[in-house]
Amino acid sequence: MIRSKLITEAGATRLRNELADLWKNKRPEVTRAITAAAAEGDRSENAEYIYRKKQLREMDRRIRYLQKRTAEMQVVEHFPNDKNSVYFGAWVELEDEQGNQITHRLVGSDEFDFQKEYISIDSPLARALLKKQVDDEVEVVLPSGSKVFFINKVEYR
DSSP states (O other), X not given: OOOOOEEEHHHHHHHHHHHHHIIIXXXXXXXXXXXXXXXXXXXXXXXXXXXXXXXXHHHHHHHHHHHHHHHHOEEEOSOOSOTTBOOTTOEXXXXXXXXXXXXXXXXXXXXXXXXXXXXXXXXXXXXXXXTXXXXXEEEEEXXXXXXXXXXXXXXXX
């Protein structure tokens, strides 16, 4: 799956802060714990040592991912000139055929959060919404089947 490089300013800040915290604070703590556990003797049966090594591998994997991702991300700092159409960063109020209303914000793939109503710009729904306007009808093919939505509102906050 190809991931969009787009990200909001808040999302970019969050990723950079996470990378800095992992690199400057958490990783040194884990390496100190590994050193202390290794000093306790036989490493093959030392649960603390084995756990900390696994923790370090997972942390290093996340650090590599964040370094790569932050280097390639494109921070979207401005809203589009056409604020009536759906683009990255838009809040979109949708209504389904049963009259149920939902609101989503289109954000980068590293930022999606269903509790905040953020959906990835790479999701099928977001792809279908791009460049649409208020009162447009959008048909989306979802894993649960095809669904039709009406766009009630588009705004940029």
